Amino acid sequence: MSHISAMLQERKLTPLVSDRKEALELLRKYVYGKTPTLTGEVTGTLTATESCCGGAGKREYVDLHFEMDGNPVSFPIVLSSPTINFDRPSRLIVFLNFWADIPNRYYPEELLMRNNFAVARIYYKEVTDDSDLADGLGAFVDRTKADAPGKISLWAFAASRALDYCLGLGRDYRGLGVVGHSRLGKTALWAGAQDERFDFVASNCSGCSGAAITRDKIGENIEHITRVFPFWFCPTYAEYANREHELPLDQHLLLSLVAPRMLSVVSASEDSWADPTSEYLACCAVSPAWEALGKTGFVHPDRMALYEERFNEGNVGYYFREGTHALTARDWEAHMSFWNKHRSIW
C-alpha cells in the first residue's frame, strides 16, 4: 500500500457519496445548515463608480437587493473590472474578504486587474455580522432549528447572489470563480460545492470545517470551533464535538462536490491550527470524485508536499506556501496560475 493510502486509511474516512443531492443534504444537515431560498430576482443599485489601480481598473459600488425566503434583504458589493485593453474577455471572481477597504493586505486589486480578472468583492460582515447577531441576512434565521443555516451558509448564499447580479449585467466573462481565506475559505468551498456555475473554487488556509479532514486533525477541532464560533454552523454540528468519528461525513465530501470543476487549495506551513497535513490528505482523498466524471483529480507524489511545492497537473491544485496563516499575493498568483493552466477556452 502506498504511503498516502496508509495515512488515509488510518483516518478511517467515511466513503464519498456519489449522489450530489444526497451529499449536499448531509453537509446541510450536519455542518452548515440549510441553504436559504432565493425568491425573485437579484437587482442592483449602482451607488458610485471610480477609476482605480492607476487607470487599470474601474470600480462599481452596487447595493444588491433580493428576497431570501420571502424576506427583502440587501448587501453591497464592489465590482472592480479591468480597463486595460486585453485581447480576450476577463474572468470573474467573487471574492469574500475580511475588510471593507480596497485594496488591502488580502486583496491585491491591481495584480488582479493586470491579470485580467474582474472581482466582485463582498465584505462579509455586510452580509451578516461575524457573531450571533441576528442582523442582515441573519435576521431571518431561526436558530432554534437543528438545521438552521449558520453564517457560513449565509455568506455562501451571498456569494451566489453576487454572481447572479454580475451575470445579469450581460458581460462576457470567460470563467467564474469564488475565492476566500480562512473562515471565508470554508465559505468559498461551501458556495462552490453548491453553485455549479462557479468553475473555479479556491480555498486558502480554510482548515477545520473547510478543506481539512476532521478525523484526527491537529489544531482546531469541532469542539473548539463550535464553542468559539457556534453561529458559523447549524446547531447540530456542535453535537459532534469530540465525536468526529461518529459524523457520517468528513470534509473531503465537501471538496468532492467541486468535481469535475477546478479546485485550488493553498495551505501555509506554519498554520498548524488549520493543519496543512489534513488539508493535503483531503485533496488526496477526493480524486475518485473527479475520476467518476471522467476527469483527473489530484496528481501528487506518494508523500506529503514539501515547502513551496505546487501540484497543478490535475483538476485539484495544491500549493504548500512557506509561512503563516494569510492570503498573500503569492497565494493569489498560485490560484491564478492553476486556473490559467486548465483554462483552454478563452
Ligand code: GTR
Ligand atoms: C480562527 C478559526 C479558524 C479560521 C480563522 C479565520 O479563529 O479558528 O477556523 O477560520 O479564525 O477565519 O481567520
